[in-house]
Amino acid sequence: xNNISVTSQWFQTSCNTSQPFGCNVSVxxxxxxxxxxxxxxxxxxxxxxxxxxNPAIRSKPQVFSLPIGKRSRTDIKSWFFVPxxxxxxxxxxxxxxxxxxxxxxxxxxxxxxxxxxxxxxxEQNADNCLELPEKVTRIQVPRxxxxxxxxxxxxxxxxxxxxxxxxxxxxxFEPYPYxxxxxxxxxxxxxxxxxxxxxxxxxxxxxxxxxxxxRTCELRSVLLVCPKPLVTNWQREFDLxxxxxxxxxxxxxxxxxxxxxxxDRIPVRIANYxxxxxxREYYDCPSNMGGTTFDLVVLDxxxxxxxxxxxxxxxxxxxxxxxxxxxxxxxxxxxxxxLVGIFEFLxxxxxxxxxKPSQVADVVGEHILRRTKDDVNIDLPERSDRDxxxxxxxxxxxxxxxxxxxxxxxxxxxxDGISIQNxxxxxxxxKQICNYDPISGESTKLExxxxxxxxxxxxxxxxxxxxxxxxxLTFLKSRLEGFNPVEYHGRIPHSQRDLVIEKFRSDNxxxxxxxxxxxxxxxxxxxxxxxxxxxxxxxxxxxxDQAIARAHRIGGKDKVLVTRFxxxxxxxxxxxxILREKRELSKLILSGARGMNDSTGLNQEExxxxxxxxxPKKRKAxxxxxxx
Amino acid sequence: MSEAAELLGFLSVVEHVKFGLIGGYLVLNKAGRPxxxxxxxxxxxxxxxxxxxxxxxxxxxxxxxIGQTLVGKSRSETALVFTNxxxxxxxxxxxxxxxxxxxxxxxxTDAATNNAANNxxxxxxxxxxxxxxxxxxxxxxxxxxxxVRLHNIPGLCVDNxxxxxxxxxxxxxxxxxxxxxxxxxxxxxxxxKTLDFLEPFERIRLALEETQRAA
Numbered sequence: 001x002n003n004i005s006v007t008s009q010w011f012q013t014s015c016n017t018s019q020p021f022g023c024n025v026s027v028x029x030x031x032x033x034x035x036x037x038x039x040x041x042x043x044x045x046x047x048x049x050x051x052x053x054n055p056a057i058r059s060k061p062q063v064f065s066l067p068i069g070k071r072s073r074t075d076i077k078s079w080f081f082v083p084x085x086x087x088x089x090x091x092x093x094x095x096x097x098x099x100x101x102x103x104x105x106x107x108x109x110x111x112x113x114x115x116x117x118x119x120x121x122x123e124q125n126a127d128n129c130l131e132l133p134e135k136v137t138r139i140q141v142p143r144x145x146x147x148x149x150x151x152x153x154x155x156x157x158x159x160x161x162x163x164x165x166x167x168x169x170x171x172x173f174e175p176y177p178y179x180x181x182x183x184x185x186x187x188x189x190x191x192x193x194x195x196x197x198x199x200x201x202x203x204x205x206x207x208x209x210x211x212x213x214x215r216t217c218e219l220r221s222v223l224l225v226c227p228k229p230l231v232t233n234w235q236r237e238f239d240l241x242x243x244x245x246x247x248x249x250x251x252x253x254x255x256x257x258x259x260x261x262x263x264d265r266i267p268v269r270i271a272n273y274x275x276x277x278x279x280r281e282y283y284d285c286p287s288n289m290g291g292t293t294f295d296l297v298v299l300d301x302x303x304x305x306x307x308x309x310x311x312x313x314x315x316x317x318x319x320x321x322x323x324x325x326x327x328x329x330x331x332x333x334x335x336x337x338x339l340v341g342i343f344e345f346l347x348x349x350x351x352x353x354x355x356k357p358s359q360v361a362d363v364v365g366e367h368i369l370r371r372t373k374d375d376v377n378i379d380l381p382e383r384s385d386r387d388x389x390x391x392x393x394x395x396x397x398x399x400x401x402x403x404x405x406x407x408x409x410x411x412x413x414x415x416d417g418i419s420i421q422n423x424x425x426x427x428x429x430x431k432q433i434c435n436y437d438p439i440s441g442e443s444t445k446l447e448x449x450x451x452x453x454x455x456x457x458x459x460x461x462x463x464x465x466x467x468x469x470x471x472x473l474t475f476l477k478s479r480l481e482g483f484n485p486v487e488y489h490g491r492i493p494h495s496q497r498d499l500v501i502e503k504f505r506s507d508n509x510x511x512x513x514x515x516x517x518x519x520x521x522x523x524x525x526x527x528x529x530x531x532x533x534x535x536x537x538x539x540x541x542x543x544x545d546q547a548i549a550r551a552h553r554i555g556g557k558d559k560v561l562v563t564r565f566x567x568x569x570x571x572x573x574x575x576x577x578i579l580r581e582k583r584e585l586s587k588l589i590l591s592g593a594r595g596m597n598d599s600t601g602l603n604q605e606e607x608x609x610x611x612x613x614x615x616p617k618k619r620k621a622x623x624x625x626x627x628x
Numbered sequence: 629m630s631e632a633a634e635l636l637g638f639l640s641v642v643e644h645v646k647f648g649l650i651g652g653y654l655v656l657n658k659a660g661r662p663x664x665x666x667x668x669x670x671x672x673x674x675x676x677x678x679x680x681x682x683x684x685x686x687x688x689x690x691x692x693x694i695g696q697t698l699v700g701k702s703r704s705e706t707a708l709v710f711t712n713x714x715x716x717x718x719x720x721x722x723x724x725x726x727x728x729x730x731x732x733x734x735x736x737t738d739a740a741t742n743n744a745a746n747n748x749x750x751x752x753x754x755x756x757x758x759x760x761x762x763x764x765x766x767x768x769x770x771x772x773x774x775x776v777r778l779h780n781i782p783g784l785c786v787d788n789x790x791x792x793x794x795x796x797x798x799x800x801x802x803x804x805x806x807x808x809x810x811x812x813x814x815x816x817x818x819x820x821k822t823l824d825f826l827e828p829f830e831r832i833r834l835a836l837e838e839t840q841r842a843a
Contacts, residue, residue, distance in 0.1 A: 076668055077667050079664070156835055158831075162823065162824065
């Protein structure tokens with residue numbers, strides 16, 4: 001019995017469900033109802049379909065083949081790189097590769113010790129050695145990298161922490177995270193400005209980047225240009241942060257200098273700005289005449305080339321080079337034109353004049369890295385600023401008033417023949433009187449300073465006093481002999497300046513260094529001083545900030561107190577007001593803020609306005625003169 | 629030292645939520661510098677594959693289809709191949725190089741998980757671990773962390789796995805290697821001194837994101 005019959009009706013079914021398929025299964029009605037109207041309706045016949053299956057009929061099954069095991073084609077894209085080889089790590093630091101000094105055993109001793117510890121099962125040490133930072137700093141992909149292979153070549157590089165972790169790349173201190181970002185920024189930059197606020201370690205970041213690039217032969221010749229007083233500072237910093245790199249200072253007679261400029265065996269050369277102009281024929285010449293193309297030129301304190309028409313700027317721009325970096329804490333000193341000047345060196349034509357500050361920020365944003373001390377979470381010493389209003393003594397005031405009245409009268413009498421220089425002369429004269437009366441020798445500022453210095457010396461601390469005049473510094477030295485002051489300004493020979501700094505640093509009886517803004521405001525590390533006095537004010541706040549940063553920088557432990565002397569009811573008060581306004585300019589451009597006044601520099605109107613004078617008409621030649 | 633001894637391979641597979649699985653293979657020198665990078669076009673699994681391969685689908689796709697293809701494409705001989713995805717270990721059947729699974733040891737996993745979550749990239753690339761909710765942070769000890777998971781995955785040809793913990797990394801190596809566990813440990817420790825074995829996988833992820841943007 002192979003048929004299966006399935007019928008069904010309502011109400012009652014009887015089915016032996018335990019029967020397997022292949023036997024008869026009958027579902028038959030068995031109903032007894034009383035005849036009622038409802039029952040008739042209910043028992044009315046219902047059409048029930050019956051289907052019959054015959055298992056005996058074996059239809060040929062259809063087969064579907066699924067390509068499960070078949071290997072689907074997987075396309076591959078491939079990129080191949082030629083990894084840079086660290087010359088020092090690979091033992092190529094031989095006499096043949098002269099650019100590098102020999103690495104001493106001491107420099108790799110820590111690694112050797114670590115390996116030995118690991119081999120000896122010193123788990124604790126091994127754990128310490130192998131604990132890698134959770135946050136890594138990646139080398140930045142330049143915005144102008146377009147090809148995928150170029151982008152990948154940056155993305156696939158190891159993080160900076162791994163590179164800096166190489167046993168032969170010993171660093172004197174662990175860089176701060178923001179400094180690693182700075183290194184990563186410079187490492188891949190064709191042209192860039194590192195514009196960190198003074199005291200955050202621009203020098204160290206530049207040297208570390210140069211060191212990494214030299215070791216992997218991505219650079220072979222680097223020229224560093226800095227102000228002359230900072231040459232020894234750079235040498236010292238290279239010794240500290242890149243001890244295996246040979247650094248040569250370009251100096252000596254012209255034969256020696258020519259050789260130093262044109263040698264292809266010196267990885268890092270340091271030149272000062274003055275030399276650029278003098279030695280231009282040695283580097284700005286065809287290769288068959290000995291000219292060399294530097295892989296990288298770094299300008300320290302690059303605000304020195306902000307004026308594109310200056311000979312220094314022209315000389316810097318003429319250096320044959322592949323990459324260009326600029327270091328400055330004050331990329332915008334007076335106006336955004338300063339930035340245009342620096343970019344003319346970095347990438348000529350990249351930044352045009354006349355853009356609005358917000359547009360400038362958009363254009364250059366990718367190529368400037370600036371962090372302020374507030375931005376970075378580092379352990380800088382606390383800083384307090386105070387403006388000390390001093391009232392001139394009777395004789396000082398008398399001399400001042402006479403000079404101002406006579407000067408103003410002369411200027412008024414000059415009418416349209418007045419020049420900006422005439423006004424400057426008067427301002428300078430008045431500021432000097434505010435410092436001390438040349439007739440009586442009285443100085444209210446000095447009295448206040450001397451009183452402060454008593455306390456400072458008693459507590460064994462040190463102070464830096466800035467003035468723009470050597471005469472003022474000499475005057476102060478004679479009046480502050482009790483504090484054993486030393487002087488650091490333009491009249492101190494370069495050969496003696498390091499000794500001056502060393503005496504100030506190490507002599508416990510030496511409590512004061514008298515510095516001119518010109519000589520001492522940049523590049524020096526004087527973080528062991530806790531007091532900064534601005535005896536008179538410089539023309540722009542950026543230079544003052546630079547000066548203050550000599551003491552208030554990384555490495556300082558104690559609070560730094562900054563004192564600005566301002567003589568009441570004098571030209572100093574008026575200048576102070578303008579300086580405050582100018583301070584905002586730099587912030588606005590570098591932060592890309594909108595809605596700023598396009599010209600807040602100390603322009604002619606403001607200079608004439610110091611004496612309630614109006615700018616004379618028909619003096620086109622002077623244009624928009626900036627004081628910096 | 630031969631060239632192979634100086635080169636290390638890192639193989640990872642991520643899942644793009646739209647396009648499917650993408651494999652990346654990075655060859656590094658001992659200083660961690662890139663020598664080669666290969667990536668696959670997205671691989672999609674089919675529904676029949678999912679039904680019929682079942683649990684062994686991931687090892688097939690990750691190890692055989694993607695891993696074998698990538699490693700076969702490489703021009704360089706590497707000493708080892710590291711992976712951060714367990715199914716890639718099925719690659720061991722097709723290569724004589726040791727394929728090593730590397731992950732954070734349990735003591736560091738929680739922090740790393742949080743860190744990874746905070747640093748989530750914008751592109752929808754998922755790792756095998758995250759995608760399968762298998763993150764090792766849920767486990768309580770090394771045994772449950774790797775061994776159980778390895779043994780529970782069908783399709784892996786290697787039965788015996790050696791586990792080594794170095795620093796904050798936990799590594800699972802195929803047990804059939806000829807050198808002893810201590811020798812393995814010593815060699816890997818020296819390598820890890822200059823190269824974090826997990827870090828290159830982040831590079832692969834960044835590179836895969838870039839290639840997807842460019843595609």
